[in-house]
Amino acid sequence: MLPVNIEVNLDRQAIRQYIEKRLDEEVREAFFLIDLKKMSELLCMSERYIEMELLKDPRIKMLEIRRRKKRWWKYKPLMQAIEEIVSEW
Structure with missing residues (x-):
């Protein structure tokens, strides 16, 4: 049998990213x-x-969930609406 020498180079930063x-x-x-x-x-x-640029848009306003003074938005539909709005800029 012939001796086999294998060398593996790893880019640690790329793996971490x-x-x-x-x-x-x-x-x-x-x-x-x-x-x-x-x-x-x-x-x-x-x-x-x-507040000034996104939350006044009707596409986002309709996704708002309010309870007393607290406001939330559903994540996935919100991100889709923001993507649409930003692509129009």
Whole structure:
């Protein structure tokens, strides 16, 4: 038998980025309702900007769930509506 030498090069940073991306996608799929604070965090936009530019749109207003002073939105339909609005900019 001939000796076999196998060398594997791993790009640790690329693997780490891939794992973080997949984890982020899985966490986002777990959301059912989000509030303005979480929306701001996910969209990398300020709460004020979201209020002014997105929440006044009728497509998002109809998705709003309100209880007393608290507001929530269903995650998946909200993200679809935001994608439509942003693509119109």
